[in-house]
Amino acid sequence: MSEIIRRPRRLRTTAAIRRLVAETRVHPSQLILPVFVADGLTEPRPISSLPGVVQHSLDSLRAEAVGAVEAGLGGIAVFGVPLDADKDALGSAGIAADGFANQALAAVRAEVGDELVIIADTCLDEFTDHGHCGVLDDRGRVDNDATLGQYQELAVAQAQAGAHFVAPSGMMDGQVMAIRDALDEAGFIDTGILAYSAKYASAFYGPFREAVGSSLVGNRRTYQQDPANRREGRLEASLDEFEGADIVMVKPAGHYLDVLAEIAAASQVPVAAYQVSGEYAMIAAAAERGWIDRQAALSEAITCIVRAGADMVLTYAALEVAEWLR
Numbered sequence: 001m002s003e004i005i006r007r008p009r010r011l012r013t014t015a016a017i018r019r020l021v022a023e024t025r026v027h028p029s030q031l032i033l034p035v036f037v038a039d040g041l042t043e044p045r046p047i048s049s050l051p052g053v054v055q056h057s058l059d060s061l062r063a064e065a066v067g068a069v070e071a072g073l074g075g076i077a078v079f080g081v082p083l084d085a086d087k088d089a090l091g092s093a094g095i096a097a098d099g100f101a102n103q104a105l106a107a108v109r110a111e112v113g114d115e116l117v118i119i120a121d122t123c124l125d126e127f128t129d130h131g132h133c134g135v136l137d138d139r140g141r142v143d144n145d146a147t148l149g150q151y152q153e154l155a156v157a158q159a160q161a162g163a164h165f166v167a168p169s170g171m172m173d174g175q176v177m178a179i180r181d182a183l184d185e186a187g188f189i190d191t192g193i194l195a196y197s198a199k200y201a202s203a204f205y206g207p208f209r210e211a212v213g214s215s216l217v218g219n220r221r222t223y224q225q226d227p228a229n230r231r232e233g234r235l236e237a238s239l240d241e242f243e244g245a246d247i248v249m250v251k252p253a254g255h256y257l258d259v260l261a262e263i264a265a266a267s268q269v270p271v272a273a274y275q276v277s278g279e280y281a282m283i284a285a286a287a288e289r290g291w292i293d294r295q296a297a298l299s300e301a302i303t304c305i306v307r308a309g310a311d312m313v314l315t316y317a318a319l320e321v322a323e324w325l326r
């Protein structure tokens, strides 16, 4: 028998063959668009560290939500930005039923109904004057258990406003169970929990903090995870699953594909990944300089996140990527 070389390149011969054998396909219904909506705006305001992303006014947010439905996106994750004057130590502005962020959720729900999955950010950092994700004790440390009560009230207010999912992103221990309890108690048994489970203390959140006008001084390393730890990510995800999370999430995505792959392999619930502000901004900035191809780089990044095991991806490029997928 003559020697035969195996030729994997055969399956790369034409675009049609490559398309046929692609192991990973991204569909618009897997994409979730994070949006910012700021109190006091009449026009959208660009965010300088996130090219192409804006802080919405209530009106432009409604239009964006309709655009997301038309693009066939899976969901929209709403981040409300209050006036500085409305921030306090407890994040009360987030919890108030008539607070701006909850009004924004209600506006989106009124606009799109059940056509799009509406996800609320169940965290205090946008609303606290110290910028931390929880309330502080008398020594200035984030008080885990005192924060849980605030999250319960916040989640119920968000469910009331029309969120299909609440998404606790503050990394307090026990937050999923506490929120599930409160939602059930208030009758919101169908409101889901998308848990930011493996959320790392990342430098890649930089632009987000401009986007929400964060008041944070310092860092979140006492509650968000150390980027060095993979096993701990698995623990966080399995605890959240046990506590009743309907979907677990890994965040950031791009530099955490190993964590994502492990969690995806072990999880019994769907897994989301968040391509965070810094991941998006790096690509956007390099593309602006002509150093990389925006479409190719964003498409590749999203494909790789799905390849690693994400069932859904939060990305600031969701509308654009959905358009490219048409």
Ligand code: PBG
Pocket (backbone or CB within 6 Å): 121, 123, 124, 125, 126, 133, 169, 170, 204, 205, 206, 207, 208, 209, 220, 275, 276, 277, 278
């Ligand atoms: C906290 C929250 C953050 C992000 C999403 N939810 C910021 C933080 O933890 O500091 C970051 C998202 C991004 O960078 O795109 N509410």
